[in-house]
Amino acid sequence: MVLMIIMASATKISLQLLDWTPSRMRTVEAEQLITVAAAAVLAGIVMYMANRRIRSKRSGGDLPPGTMGCLPIIGETLEYARPNCSLMPGAFLNHRIQRYGVLFKSHLFGEAIIISTDAKVNQFILQKEGTLFKSSYPRSILNIIGKQNTTEIHGQTHKAVRNAVLNVVGTRIRSDKTFSFISAQILKKMETWGGRIIHLQEEATRLSFNLVINQLLSLSTTEHAAEVDYLFQNFEILVDGLLRVPINLPGMPYRRSMQARSNVIKMIERIISEKRSKPDREISDVLDALLAAEGSTVTREVSIDVMVGVIFAAYETTSSIFTFATKFITDNPRVLEALKEEHSSILNQTACATKVALTWDSYKLMTFTEKVVKETLRLANAGDVVFREAIEDVKVNGYTIPKGWKVMPCFIPTHMDAYKYLDPLSFNPWRWDQEHLGNADFMPFGGGIRQCAGKELAKLEVALFIHHLVTRCRWEQVEEDEVIRSRGAKFKKGLPLYFHECNVSRMGDIDL
Numbered sequence: 453m454v455l456m457i458i459m460a461s462a463t464k465i466s467l468q469l470l471d472w473t474p475s476r477m478r479t480v481e482a483e484q485l486i487t488v489a490a491a492a493v494l495a496g497i498v499m500y501m502a503n504r505r506i507r508s509k510r511s512g513g514d515l516p517p518g519t520m521g522c523l524p525i526i527g528e529t530l531e532y533a534r535p536n537c538s539l540m541p542g543a544f545l546n547h548r549i550q551r552y553g554v555l556f557k558s559h560l561f562g563e564a565i566i567i568s569t570d571a572k573v574n575q576f577i578l579q580k581e582g583t584l585f586k587s588s589y590p591r592s593i594l595n596i597i598g599k600q601n602t603t604e605i606h607g608q609t610h611k612a613v614r615n616a617v618l619n620v621v622g623t624r625i626r627s628d629k630t631f632s633f634i635s636a637q638i639l640k641k642m643e644t645w646g647g648r649i650i651h652l653q654e655e656a657t658r659l660s661f662n663l664v665i666n667q668l669l670s671l672s673t674t675e676h677a678a679e680v681d682y683l684f685q686n687f688e689i690l691v692d693g694l695l696r697v698p699i700n701l702p703g704m705p706y707r708r709s710m711q712a713r714s715n716v717i718k719m720i721e722r723i724i725s726e727k728r729s730k731p732d733r734e735i736s737d738v739l740d741a742l743l744a745a746e747g748s749t750v751t752r753e754v755s756i757d758v759m760v761g762v763i764f765a766a767y768e769t770t771s772s773i774f775t776f777a778t779k780f781i782t783d784n785p786r787v788l789e790a791l792k793e794e795h796s797s798i799l800n801q802t803a804c805a806t807k808v809a810l811t812w813d814s815y816k817l818m819t820f821t822e823k824v825v826k827e828t829l830r831l832a833n834a835g836d837v838v839f840r841e842a843i844e845d846v847k848v849n850g851y852t853i854p855k856g857w858k859v860m861p862c863f864i865p866t867h868m869d870a871y872k873y874l875d876p877l878s879f880n881p882w883r884w885d886q887e888h889l890g891n892a893d894f895m896p897f898g899g900g901i902r903q904c905a906g907k908e909l910a911k912l913e914v915a916l917f918i919h920h921l922v923t924r925c926r927w928e929q930v931e932e933d934e935v936i937r938s939r940g941a942k943f944k945k946g947l948p949l950y951f952h953e954c955n956v957s958r959m960g961d962i963d964l
């Protein structure tokens with residue numbers, strides 16, 4: 453118990469040391485450093501014992517090589533989460549790939565884990581879902597996004613839930629209503645940008661949250677502004693606690709995250725009872741679809757956890773792609789020119805006398821845009837890792853992944869592999885014309901039966917965002933900014949851009 457408290461205070465200090473957000477930076481006093489040293493010694497002893505236990509737990513065959521760190525609970529989490537100013541795999545992965553090869557073990561987020569950075573092995577793991585591996589996220593993440601979450605449900609329940617999501621976000625994607633709704637949300641944001649400096653990262657986060665919250669819960673930013681704001685604020689805190697050291701003590705991001713989760717759940721429960729009080733509703737959002745599927749497999753708890761999980765899966769990823777797409781277009785005038793040409797030609801073809809409304813047919817004409825989106829997905833790596841567990845001992849690359857072990861396929865090293873992508877750091881949409889890349893080489897949405905259910909929607913949203921950006925706005929970057937990669941890629945200053953203009957109310961546009 454005493455050890456736990458010392459450990460916790462040590463973690464807090466080292467977290468502060470590592471925290472790159474200037475507002476969170478605090479000074480570390482000498483006294484606290486002594487505590488850290490004492491804790492480290494104690495921790496070393498504990499870890500030595502834990503390691504012995506792990507060694508004895510292993511079954512036949514060799515575990516992949518690797519280190520487990522010298523702190524219990526924390527393991528190598530701090531090293532893993534250390535920010536790196538590049539889109540390339542960070543120092544944590546690089547050092548280990550150089551030393552151990554593409555498959556190695558570590559200790560992250562409170563659990564022993566095997567990390568795979570090889571395209572073929574990753575593909576194998578994802579395709580053997582349900583037979584050799586199953587989706588299984590670390591407990592510390594589940595405590596936040598939900599224990600009955602999409603990632604932890606299997607077989608029939610997973611199928612029912614996945615169908616509920618796909619029915620709403622997949623099947624309806626071609627409808628004109630979806631197109632005009634997404635456009636209206638984008639334009640509503642862009643309307644506020646003209647003549648101002650904005651921080652695109654912040655704007656994009658809010659935009660993608662508004663989009664997903666409407667598709668999932670039918671909350672509109674006009675009628676339910678207070679609810680949407682409340683959910684957004686809590687989600688930002690919730691997300692901040694993910695992939696952190698899982699210590700639940702006051703002041704720790706992890707604790708704040710757990711509290712935010714319970715606020716979000718109360719709000720979702722309230723929305724459910726409002727929905728329930730209106731009989732014979734049509735299915736107009738994902739929550740309706742889940743409620744309609746409720747029964748012996750899809751319980752209320754499953755519905756709620758799935759909602760939290762899907763909001764989480766959808767909004768940070770999509771906003772990161774909005775932001776990076778804009779940054780790459782800004783930095784590459786040739787790409788901007790090619791995009792302008794494609795989109796003005798689409799406008800020419802689809803414009804009738806008074807209205808310019810995009811449809812599925814016009815979307816299908818955005819072939820260059822599609823490559824821009826692909827290239828952005830490759831470089832930004834919004835969903836950079838997934839988590840699985842071995843159902844039985846699995847032999848991979850001459851090593852054994854023992855039954856019950858967690859596995860973390862990591863996609864960044866594949867997407868930045870110079871043998872597959874010439875000059876991997878360069879943003880080059882045209883590479884997709886020439887390079888014949890196998891499925892395993894490009895997995896921004898994961899793969900197998902758990903591939904992202906929102907994949908088509910996400911690509912559409914980004915394409916429409918680019919459409920409105922290049923046909924209506926003129927902008928420039930006003931300040932240098934740096935990429936920080938720790939949990940996902942972010943811009944240090946939030947990508948400040950000056951918008952000379954955003955011609956939102958162009959003649960003949962859809963009504964806002």
Ligand code: HEM
Nearest residue numbers: 614765766769770773834835838897898902904905906910
């Ligand atoms: C560019 C944006 C996005 C990226 C990069 C992305 C990435 C991913 C990845 C890598 C997975 C696989 C997780 C795993 O295998 O454990 C996943 C799953 C999922 N995503 Fe996305 N996602 C994006 C947008 C969205 C959106 C907009 C939605 C919904 C509205 C969504 C809903 C889901 C759901 C429901 C799953 C779980 C599917 C299942 O387990 O069957 N995602 N996503």
Ligand SMILES: *[C@@H]1O[C@H](CO)[C@@H](O)[C@H](O)[C@H]1NC(C)=O
Nearest residue numbers: 535536537538541542543546
């Ligand atoms: C980021 O990663 C690259 C490549 O592994 C490495 O050379 C660089 O030193 C790292 N930078 C930081 C700030 O850790």
Ligand SMILES: *[C@@H]1O[C@H](CO)[C@@H](O)[C@H](O)[C@H]1NC(C)=O
Nearest residue numbers: 792793794795796797798800
């Ligand atoms: C669109 O139409 C206008 C007028 O008809 C024409 O001047 C312009 O060149 C066309 N643009 C494209 C990209 O086709």
Ligand SMILES: *[C@@H]1O[C@H](CO)[C@@H](O)[C@H](O)[C@H]1NC(C)=O
Nearest residue numbers: 922923924925926953954955
């Ligand atoms: C916006 O509208 C103004 C006035 O009609 C026009 O001069 C300008 O070129 C337009 N900008 C863009 C990016 O379309």
Ligand SMILES: CC(=O)N[C@H]1CO[C@H](CO)[C@@H](O)[C@@H]1O
Nearest residue numbers: 591594599600601604605606
């Ligand atoms: C429905 C289901 O599979 N729930 C699981 C969610 O995650 C926890 C923790 O890993 C499991 O114990 C549950 O069985």
